[in-house]
Each structure stands twice: as C-alpha cells, then as structure tokens.
Amino acid sequence: MVEQLRQKAKELLRNRKVELIIGYQRSNNNIFTTPCFIETEDEVSRLVWDKHCIYNLSSYLKEIKKGVGIVAKGCDVKSIVALIQENQIDRDQVKIIGVECQGQVDEKGQSLEKCQSCQVHIPGIYDVLIRSKTPLSKNEPEESAEEYSAVEELEAKSTPERWRFWQQQFEKCIRCYACRQICPLCYCSECITEKTVPQWIRPSPSLRGNTTWNVVRAFHLAGRCIDCGECERVCPVNIPLRKLNKKLQKEIMAMFNYMPGFDSKNKPPLTDFRLDDPEEFVR
Amino acid sequence: MMKTAYFPGCSLHSTAKEYDASWRLTSRKLGIELQEIPRWICCGAASAQVTSHLLSVSLPCRNLALVEEMGLDTVITPCAACFNRLKVANQEVAENLQLKKDVEEVLGKPYGGKVTIKHPLEVIVKDIGLEEVRKMARRKLQGLKIASYYGCLLVRPPKVTSFDDPEDPQSMDNLVTALGGEALPWAFKTECCGASFSLSDTDIVFELSGEILNGALEAEAECIIVACPLCQSNLDLRQKGIEKRYGKKLNLPILYFTELLGLTLDMNVRELGLSKHMVSPAKILEKVGFEI
Amino acid sequence: MARIGVFVCHCGTNIAATVDVKKVAQAAKSFPGVRFTTDYRYMCSDPGQDLVRRMTKEHSLTGIVVASCSPSLHEKTFRKCTKDAGLNPYFCEMANIREQCSWVHDDREEATSKAIDIVRLTAAKVRKNKPLQTAFIPVEKRVLIIGGGISGIQAAIDIAFAGFKTVIVEREPSIGGRMAMFDKTFPTLDCAACILTPKMVEVSQNDRIKLYTYSEVETVSGYVGNFEVKIRRKARLINEDKCNGCGTCWQRCPVRVPSEFDMNLGKRKAIYVPFPQAVPNVPVIDREHCVYLSKKKCGICKKACPFEAIDYEQEDEIIEEKFGTIIVATGFTMFDHSIYGEYGYGKYKNVTTGLHFERMLNSAGPTGGKVIRPSDGKEAQKVVFIQCVGSRDEARGVPYCSRLCCMYTAKQALLLKEHNPGAEAYVFYIDIRAAGKNYEEFVERVQDEYGVTYLRGRVSKIFERNGRLRVKGCDTLSGAQIEIDADLVVLATALIARPDAPGLAHMLHIPYDQNHLFTEAHPKLAPVETVTTGVFLTGACQSPKDVPDTVATASAASVKACGLLSHDKLPIEPQIARVNVDICSGCLACKDVCPFGAIEKEEIVDRITQEKRWVAKITPSLCNGCGACNTTCRPGAIDLDGFTEEQIFAEVDSLVAGKGDEK
C-alpha cells in the first residue's frame, strides 16, 4: 500500500494537480508517525501508511485550502465532507488520497475506541483510493450495538451524579484550547471564547468558565462533529470529550435521523427543520 | 395457536347461548385458544353509566385487571355492548391518571392498562385474514343474499372502537363475500334497533327494528347477520310482533355471523345453536346444503 | 457616559394601585447609568410627553426608559417624543409594568419588586442601544394581483382609477372566478352576471390593467417596492392576438366532456371558453381530451378557424416582471363532503352542493334554470338543504363558520320556490347567522312569504329508498324526529382554503393558520395587510367572505397598495441583521436559516491576508429582522440591530444583579 501511495502522490505532483501533499511520515522513534508536507517528487519516499496514522490531517485544510492533496482515512474524509458542506473548501481544490483503513492503534498498541464501531473503512469520497492487498470482507461496524455504551452508562446515572462527574472533568480544564485547535470543524477565525463584547465565556480557568466553554464547544459542534476523536486525544488533562460529542450525535440521529460527514449536499441538522420535528417537550 | 382471554358477558351466558357456543366452536377451528376469565363480572352495560361514572369504568377495569392476572395481554369479547364498555373504560383510564387512581382504589388492586380488547370480527378480518378463512371454508354460501347488521355500539364512537367505518362498516360484508355469499348494500347497517327498550317500551323497538327489517327486505335480503346479542334478540324475538303491526310477512332469519361461519366450516347445526332462533333458518341451511 | 432617564407612569390607578410607582422611581436612581427618574400620572398624555421631552433636554439624557404599558401600545409615541427631544428615537425603550406586572399580580410588594426588575432590565438594555437609521428603497409603481375573481377585478379597477398600473394573473382561462358561477346574489337578488360582467369588461378595456389569464405565478423574489415575479403563461394552443372569439372552433369541435364551470352538470367541447361572457373571449384547448393531440386525428378546429389562430405547437411561456406591491386574491375552494358517511360518502347522485344548485338555477346554465334530479333529469319537487356541512365541525371539517351558507341557502330556497312554486323546501340548520345589511329580513321573508320550512337540527342519515332520498334528521326545537323523502339534497359545504395555499404563502413569506387561510397582520387593525410589507390580502383567501365584504377588502387592499406606490422611496425598519465580515468564516449557516432569502454568498478580499474569501452578505431590504441568522452564527459575526447580543446580555446580567444575595 505504501508503494502505491507514494506512486500516486508522485503522479499528483508531477502532473501539477497539487502543489503540496499532506501525509504521514515516520517519527523519530521509528514506530509512530507525524504529519508531513511534501512539495517535491523526491520527497514522496517520506510518506508512510500503517496502523499508526491516527491524526486527522484534514485540520490543516482550515489553513491550506488550495492546490493541496491530502492523505485521508474514512473518518478523516467525513470532516472533509463537512468542510465542503460548510463552504470552507472547494471540492475541486483538494485532491483526496483516500486510504483503506483497518483500524488504528494508540501508543500502547490498543485499538482505538472509535475504530471498533467504524463504518467507513473505505472513505466515502476520494480522488485516488489506495486499497489494501487483503481487503476487508465487510465494510460494517463490528460492534455497532455498543457504539454509544459509554454515553448510555452516563445517562443511566442520576442528574446530580452526572453533574458531579462533569464538574470533576471540567475542573481539570486548563483552557489551553488544544481541543479547538485540533478540531477540523473549529475553523472560525475568531472563536466565541475570545469575544469580549459581550463576554460569553469567563476567560480564566475556573469551574464556571470551564463548564461554559465545554458546553459551548459541544453545542457548536452539535450535528457537525464527525467523531474523529482528535479533541479527546490531544486533551492534556484527559477530559472525555467524545462522551459529550457522541451524546449529541446520538440525540440528533434519534430525533432528526442525521449523521454528519456523509453528504455535503445536505443542510446541517441545526440549520434545517421538518414540520413534524419532535416537540413533546414544548408546553 | 393464538391464546387470549375470553369475556363472554352476561348475555352470552343467558339469552345468547348460541352466540357463545358458535364463537367457541369456530374460534377453536380458527386456531384461537379462549380462556374464560375466572370470576368475571358484568361490564355494567348501560345501567352503570346512568348510575355512576366511576362505577361504569371500574366494572370493566376489574375484568381487565383479571386478564392481567392471567398473564395475558388480549381479551376477546363478542357482545358489542361489552366490547364498547371495555374499550371506553380502558381508554378513559389511559388518558386520565386521576381516574385510574380512583378506579384502582375501588378495585383494591392495580390495573396496568396494557390489555388489548378485540371483537371476534376484528380478529377474523385483521389477525387471521379473510383469505385464510376462505381457504378453511368447506362449504360456500352459494350466493345467499345477506344483509350485515352491525348496530350502533360495535363501530361507535369511532375513536374508541376504531376497527371499522362508523357509517358504512364493511368487515362482516367482506366476510360474507369471502364465504361465497352476496353482501347487500343497504342503509340500516348502523341504525339503532331499540336496544334495551325491548322490555320497557316495546313500541320503540317495534318501530326501530321494524325499519331495519323492512330495509333488509327491500334490499332483497334472505337473512340478516348480526354481531350483538341485543340486536339479535330484538330483530328475532320481536319479528312476529312487527309483522303483525305492519301487516306483512317478513320471515327473515337473524343469525350471528359466527353461526354462519360455523356452517361454512361444516359444523353441527345443533351445536352451533341454530335451533334456538324464533325465525327458522331452515331455508338458509338448505341453501348451504344442510338437511334439516 | 450613559445618562438614562426613567419615567414611571401611574396610568391612573392601573399601575399605581398595585405597584408603588414612587418606590420604583426611587429604586431606579441607583441603576447603572441612570441620572434622572420621575413618576407621573399619565405619561402618554400631552403634559406627560412634554415632561419626557423637557427632562431629556434639561438633564442631557442619552437614553429613555418609559415604564408604563406594553410597547405595542406606546412605543411609537415615546420614540417620537425622544426624537423630538433631539435623540435618535431608538434610544427609547418601554418597560412593560402594566400588562406584564400590575395587571397580573395582586401582592403590592411582589409587584413593586418585579416592576423594579423590569425597569432595571430595560435600563440595562438602553445603555447598550445604538442609534439606528432608517434606510430608503425605490418603488416600482405597479401592482401584481394574484387571482381574477371579483376580488382581484375590483382591486384592479380601483388601482387603475388611482392612476397606477396593475397586472392580474388568473389561473383559469377567464377572469370572473366563483361569482361568475352564481345565479343571483343575496339579499337583493341581483343577477350575478349582470353586475359582474360590466366589471370584467372594464378590466379588459382599461389601458392600465394587463390581464394574464390561464397563467400562474411561478416564483416571487425581492421585497416591497421591488418584487421580481416569474409568471407562467400556460399554452392555450390559441394565438390570442389572432383570435377574435367568433366561436367557429368550439361549435365544430366533436369532443364533448363534462364542464367544470357547470359543475359537471353540463358539457363543453375540448376547445372551449368556460362560459359565454368569458374575458378574454378566447378559447383554450383541453389537452387531455383533444383528439388531435392524443391521436393526431381530427384537427377540425384548426381547419375551421378563419384567422389561423390555432397553434397545436404552442408552448408555455415564462415572463418576468417587476412590481412594487402584491395583492393576494386567490379565493377559496369547496369542502369535499364525500368524507361524510351519513350523507352517503358522495355516492348518491342527488346529493349535491350549493354550487351545483347555483348552476341549475342559472337560466344560462346546464339545465336552463330548471332544478332537476341529476340521477334522471326529472324536475325536483322536494328539496332538502343542509347547512354547516364541514363548517363548525372540528372533528371532520373545519372549526370555523363559513359565514355565507345561511344566506345563500335561504336565497337558493327562495329561488327554488320562484322557479317552481309547487316545490317544497326544507332547511336543516344549527344557527341562522344573518348578520349583514338586510340579511335577517331576507331570511325572515324566505320563511314567512315563501313558506320554506326551517328545521333546527342535524341530519343523521340519508339513504336511497324507492328512487328518492330518505333524509332522517331531527328538529331540536320541537323534539321531533324528521323523515323527508326528497328528490334532491343540497349541502352547504364549507368554504376552505385552496390546497396550494401553503405553497403560495411560502413563496410570499406570509403566514397562514391551521386551516391554511392566510393570516392578516392584525385581525382588527390591519385586516388586509400581511406581515410581509407590500403584500396585501383580499377576499376569501383570508377567511370566508360574501361579495360585499370581498369587494370592500379589495378596495381596502387597493388603498394600501396605492398608498405605498404614492411614494418614490420607502423607508425600511432599521432593526435588521448586520454581518461583521472580519469575523465571518463564511460557513453560511445563516443563509440556510434565513426565511427571506436575504443572505447570500459574497467574495471579499481579507483585510489582513489580502486573500479572497467567501462571507455572508445581507440584503437590508429583504431582512425582516427575525434574528435566526444571529443565533445560528457560532462566532457571533452577525448581530441584530435593536436586539444585539450586548443588549440581551445586559438584560440577563441585570436580572442576575437583581437576584440579590439569596444564597
């Protein structure tokens, strides 16, 4: 697969289809990978692909929007779809080098949680597809029933218990905004947390400001988050952010039958409506 | 085998024994196991309603609570009045929590409200299916001209009973067609027969039932089929009197639809209770191929 | 520095009885930015307004809070007052301490405390208010009238008389609408055609009125003063310029089909004009039934036409025109009674409707004015009329009263007697609603002089017996059960909205109610306006109306339309949304939620990077100021003037400040 990847990358650069390719290269420890930016044909040999390519490189598309090729797994492509849907990139300006992914592992060699319920081993859209020599027989989640088990576990708790749980989590927040920086869909040039007139969110780390930040972050991603899990991965204090994101994903699926990252032509669910949307909660 | 609770109601244990017998026989043949509710009580019929609202809801609910105790979730009741009362009471407690509490206090036991109430017609048309019934029928009705009479309680109020059209119901007609008879269109399907005025003010029954019988005769019916014990008794028992009053011969046998169904399933005429009617059904039996 | 004045009104005892107004004024003194407070008996009176003006000048106030009644009553009054005092009018806000405080609470202490909070909240908002400027837009001086019934016709004539140009778009081949189908009108018994036809002719001859019949509005965009409308002119397959309406074609046409205009009681040809007085007097070819079009045989009309006006190849044409205002006059349709089982589910031929009956009464109609039984064509001798079919029936029809049925039923019963004095007429009714000039007298006359029998009650069943209809009902006044063997039953079916009304409403951005009738801007004080400026309503598309009411609303809507057109430029509400392009990331979520299509994509050069990028752009004249975009914008790049984030924030903050140290 790696050879095929390098070959395709070389072709794209040679034919002037792109000026830059964003991909993965081996890191110093020889096991993991780091993102790399390839501008010449000579450099393509740095490109690698295996189960250690966990980063969602589409975050770079927030900055680099034109003449770019990008190596993308199925889950990463969902964020590219969302970026197209939300007018952030032009489909024609980005060449997607889709890679078939059979799951990624963390530093300890453990399969990532999101990979266990993966439904997109093969990316939904791509310009070039790099396939595995031993293709997966099925492109379905292995344990889809358990996709929301972590969310459901928390739902089962009492309201004060949930409050305590999240307060303990948010208390840790140091407001480094790594979650925002890494998120491919947090592309606003000025984030609401930086707004001072009016000031929506208390800027210094305090339980109150931290809670508000996390509520706002989660809600601003409602119906948009494609669950790449990068926010949770980069959080230095280990706040389980996917538990928040997945909850809203679950509710939106249940109420509006919408899953983000699959169709760039759809309206995102919170800018759309149906006449018969649920309203049992309205008096 | 479909297993359900069975609520015969007072009429089916007295004046309408043939309805009870014919339904028990036919239902067994159709693959339904009926378990009569142990120690069931009267549904309250019309009298409870005029006495006390709470009473009129509590009586049916007691029977429904018994069904729950049997571990069953469905009850079948052939009497249109019982069917109506059970349905109404069930819906009322489902919609009114306070009433549900009051009823439970009266009963001295909880009622979960999870029992479905069905009429045999509904079971035959919807659950079993007419195609299945048609296949089972060993005899055909040979184009027998039949007026189906539903009465007022079976299909009204439509929001509660909800299984057939309230103005021009079709389920019995479709059954007749499936069994090879001719279902007659006529205008009196859901008119009132006079009901319990049968005893208190017979004149009313003479008039109302007379209209119905006349209507059937005008539609050239050879018999009327019914799904309610009170309708049956008014049309059958009072027919002689009506004939006298109008000065004209009617001679219209009034059968329960279950009896007719039993005939096509080749059951014993006597066991079905066909000998119990005032107006002799002999000519029908002959047409379907039974010898008297 | 903000210098806010708070003016607390007693409203006689309306406020002062429950709220300690002195205490409110006293408390307001300590609110941030407040420099002056006072109270007065009637702030809206001349001396009260003068007080506001004087104090504003005397204390150099920069913001005004008037604590009195709801803004819906006196916001305008005090904004004008503020303007007169030399401030931007939008520096004035109302604190509603009457409708939402003194009138709904009894406890004086609680009410006073709440009033203080309301004033605090309003003062907090005013501190963040900004001056707003009214903008102006040019006006295209033409009116579009959708619908060519009596409503649209009257509007067109009135507007033309005022000197403005109008276009009527009518879906059917002729104007005239429902009124053209009527025989006579109540209570004067004028022949409908005799009073309508001259108006139709006037429309066709007036230079200021353009007529697009057999046409439909396809799309509407734009805004008051500048509506852009696409109109589909459906192909009649006749060249209108060549045809002179001689009628040779339809006389020769061999195809006979039921006539819609005659409610299928009579026949028309496949090439036809719907009725003899049609305007324009130009036929149309019914594509479905024309033998030439389906089988390529026949072509008789083409051969017969002396002017070569027939063009089988003609295609629909889309034209685009610009208008300053739009009048909606789309009328109504009739409720379908076939859902009523007791009336036979529509299967009895002799159970008809009022509109059928009108056609039968009409001497130019399909029966030549004879009331017949549709089943066999025999003259009907006994007719039963049933009112409120579908009307006032929440379960199966519509909850409202259709308003005209009492009158037209009375009229029809009378006309039946006039056409056939030996006939018997019975009317089943729930109530007689004859509220109109000479209406009650008319109904009395129908009963007393014409001997029509009125029965107060419903019909429970109709069925056929011996070739007649047996009608069973009750007379609740005598308590008697009624049975009538009738030849004909006439149902006064409800007037309901047309099935495509919601579609048109969406196109025009006007709301409609649960019955799909268009909603006026205010039921009492703005009955022909809609919430979309420049779009007006007339006739039965808004609610059932009889001819005089329809004509009155048509004239009313015309005045409103002409009023707008009398201006060369129109002011627009300044409370609209703005985009801060420096913050806008161009996701265009705002565009998705804007109900007015006021937001579009715009390419700009970034101030800092000097690169091109997309942002949202709001067209001020299209924006109605709902604020949906504002809420959708994650970074807060959009703000709504008059209801800015800062203003609402300040209001929330003030509540928290007022909460005190309860914990």
Added chain:
Amino acid sequence: MKDSPSVEDRDLEPKSSEGKAKIAAFLCKWCSYAGADLAGGSRRKYPANVRIIRTPCSARINPLFVWKCLEEGLDGVLVSGCHPGECHYTEGNYHTRRTFAVFRKLLEYIGIESERFHMSWVSAAEGDKWAEVVKEVVKTVESAGPNKYFSKSEEAHG
C-alpha cells in the same frame, strides 16, 4: 466592561421575594409577548417570579442566553414562541424547536435538572395559556430548589 451592581441596588430587593425562584422568560414579540399582554388585559393572575425579555422571534433566542442565565444563578428559564405554522417570519420557530430539542438534551446530560428549562408555544390569543404556563413553570422550577450550580462555596472548593 460590565458595571457591577451597586450595593444599594441589592438592598432594594424586597425581602418577600427571598427564597422564591427567579425565572427568565425569553418571548417572541409577535405571539408569546402579545399573549402575555393579553393575560394582563384580561387580568389573569399568575406568580410574579418571571422576568420577560422580549425578542423579535423565538429564533433570536440563542441557547447560550439560556446557559448564561443558568450559569449566573437564575433558577429557571422559559423560551416561548408562536405555535408551529404561525411564526410571523414563517419558519423561525421551527428552528427554535430543533435548537432547543438538542440543547435541552445537552443540559440534562451535563447534570442540569430538566425542571429548570422550559419551552412553550403561546399565541397572541392565548392569554389564559400564558398564565397557566407561568404557573406550571414556576411550580416545576421551584421543585428543583434554588440554583446552586456555581454557588460560591462550591467554586471555592473547585
């Protein structure tokens, strides 16, 4: 910068309202606000706990305003607009409905009592309904007790 409320300001708060729930109500000006006016016009009495903030449309009500109220210590929030299909701006309330269908789930999930957030449709003709809604909302909010999410003692621990 925000002005901090003056000390006198707080002292003026009548003692009788202490311990009573304080609720912010965001009302669209066309339906619910007019409905509340009508309740006044028809002298319908209801509890004095609600403070009304007027917006053009319920779609203007940013969920973050609701959060802000709860964060700052108000005991409950009510959002009210026109009935579906009756929006002055034709479809604003459909967006409101979706937005808050999701937002309320988020609130519950992070541990805010569901008793604190309410939504209603009140038309300009429903003065009686407005009074009933306020009564019910006040009752429900009070059942959850005072808002102590970020009360000082807890924040000190944090």
